[in-house]
Amino acid sequence: MKTPDELTQLFRATGRKVTAQRQCIFRVLQGDVTHPSAEAVFEAARRDVETISLKTVYQTLNDLAELGEITSLDVGTGMTRFDPNVDDTHHHVVCRQCGKVRDVYADFPDIRLPDGSDLGFQVGSAEIVFRGLCAECVAAGTDPVARDQTLAVSTNGPSGQ
């Protein structure tokens, strides 16, 4: 994601107006590695601009996604998460307990459909989601499902969150 100043220019250049609310959201996203939900961005932004509405947050996040400045992703935590990191190729690791999401900077050059297995699909991209438990949740207590599943195909997290 560009800096708040660059985003300001970009918004003006694309015919969008720049408001205090939007700049606040730019600042909130800047350097955020938590892949916040719209609600989380809303909470953070409200600490600066008290009267900002959730709708404005959604609107601005969708604008940023449309401009390619952030990425919206759905990793099965029940709500869309937003990732300001679009410059580096990366994947994601998700805590199945608390829903925490972090970037994984690793290149997997072998992730490619074997010839003939594409079912007629014209594949353009591949995402990998690693699921497990974050350090905090491991420390917090023994999860009943914590046994190692040795990289099998997995289900969603424990029904929601």
Add this chain to the structure above:
Amino acid sequence: MKTPDELTQLFRATGRKVTAQRQCIFRVLQGDVTHPSAEAVFEAARRDVETISLKTVYQTLNDLAELGEITSLDVGTGMTRFDPNVDDTHHHVVCRQCGKVRDVYADFPDIRLPDGSDLGFQVGSAEIVFRGLCAECVAAGTDPVARDQTLAVSTNGPSGQ
């Protein structure tokens, strides 16, 4: 997923009762490779048992998922999809245009977090989602976003569905 008869036994063995509605759902799921949504299962089941309710479909799908007979997955199409195929290790390919989901039977032994990049996560599984256009959507017309993104990290589909 087990056969409808085996599921009937399994439901009884786990203290669940077997009803016409549930057996209908078993039959609907049997051999289904479309990864139907609850709504889709509902539509199909209603052709057999006209008075079945959507709630019952959700209930039964959740029961089956709890028993490990189906897998619920969220691939960013806006609703939970259900996969009766839990026996083989596989991944998924998703059409970014129409939301079609299909299984990909390919083993990727190299999908493993490099040492030190796990961020403290205790990773148990990895899922790969390939995104692109299905044959029908390719044939149906030129998608404005159809240019090859050469396996970069991708976003969700075009905002929903």
Add this chain to the structure above:
DNA sequence: TTCGTATCTACAACCGTTGTAGATAAACAA
């Protein structure tokens, strides 16, 4: 400063999913 228009907030609607309550039917024993 003025004006046109995009954006704002507030509010309600939307949609997928789940909780609740009373009616119904499966399962098992007699």
Add this chain to the structure above:
DNA sequence: TTGTTTATCTACAACGGTTGTAGATACGAA
């Protein structure tokens, strides 16, 4: 078969994330 217990059923409303609408507000070019 009949009765009894108890899970499941349907209908309906609620829930939570997200989006549409309308009138008020403020950006930004002149």
